[in-house]
Amino acid sequence: MASSVQIPDAILLKNYIGGDESCLQVLIERHQSKIYGFIYSKVPDRSVCDDVFQDTFIKVIKTLKTRGYNEEGKFLPWVMRIASNLVVDYFRNNKKMPFQRETDEYSIFNFMADSGLSIENKLIENQVEFDIQRIVEELPEDQKEVVKMRFYDDLSFKEISEITGVSINTSLGRMRYAVINMRKIIEKNNIILTN
Numbered sequence: 185m186a187s188s189v190q191i192p193d194a195i196l197l198k199n200y201i202g203g204d205e206s207c208l209q210v211l212i213e214r215h216q217s218k219i220y221g222f223i224y225s226k227v228p229d230r231s232v233c234d235d236v237f238q239d240t241f242i243k244v245i246k247t248l249k250t251r252g253y254n255e256e257g258k259f260l261p262w263v264m265r266i267a268s269n270l271v272v273d274y275f276r277n278n279k280k281m282p283f284q285r286e287t288d289e290y291s292i293f294n295f296m297a298d299s300g301l302s303i304e305n306k307l308i309e310n311q312v313e314f315d316i317q318r319i320v321e322e323l324p325e326d327q328k329e330v331v332k333m334r335f336y337d338d339l340s341f342k343e344i345s346e347i348t349g350v351s352i353n354t355s356l357g358r359m360r361y362a363v364i365n366m367r368k369i370i371e372k373n374n375i376i377l378t379n
Contacts, residue, residue, distance in 0.1 A: 261346030327362035
């Protein structure tokens with residue numbers, strides 16, 4: 185399929201539903217890293233992440249084949265919502281709480297390390313990242329979810345609102361309250377965030 189990067193998701197979906205199987209492959213390749221990264225930020229290991237990713241697209245294919253998709257132009261948020269629901273199902277079925285790994289890729293505020301930093305500065309940097317993650321984990325669930333989607337998954341507030349099923353204003357409000365609560369946690373625990 186020539187110059188598939190310029191073809192909008194809605195057209196690719198229409199063509200796939202019309203029988204052009206290659207269009208689904210283009211959609212998967214286009215959004216795979218964002219969807220996989222989102223799932224990986226929520227589940228404890230790569231094999232579970234692979235399973236959820238695969239199950240997500242099985243559900244996508246089944247829904248498209250039965251013509252159950254009706255959110256024209258909003259393919260990625262729709263798929264992210266499916267993935268999010270499958271992650272919730274996984275934890276519900278396994279009765280495990282989500283485990284958040286601290287990685288460079290999913291650090292909330294990535295203080296990029298300069299190759300010339302001293303060991304002391306690198307230790308301070310690591311402590312700051314650890315403190316921020318700890319602070320985020322203390323937030324109420326709805327605020328934590330918005331912060332992680334915004335900073336870990338690099339989603340826009342529009343995408344966050346579509347995935348969570350709330351308005352953009354509600355997403356923005358949750359972020360505002362998250363920042364206020366993070367400041368309170370920092371003050372209460374005398375945490376110093378400098379590097």
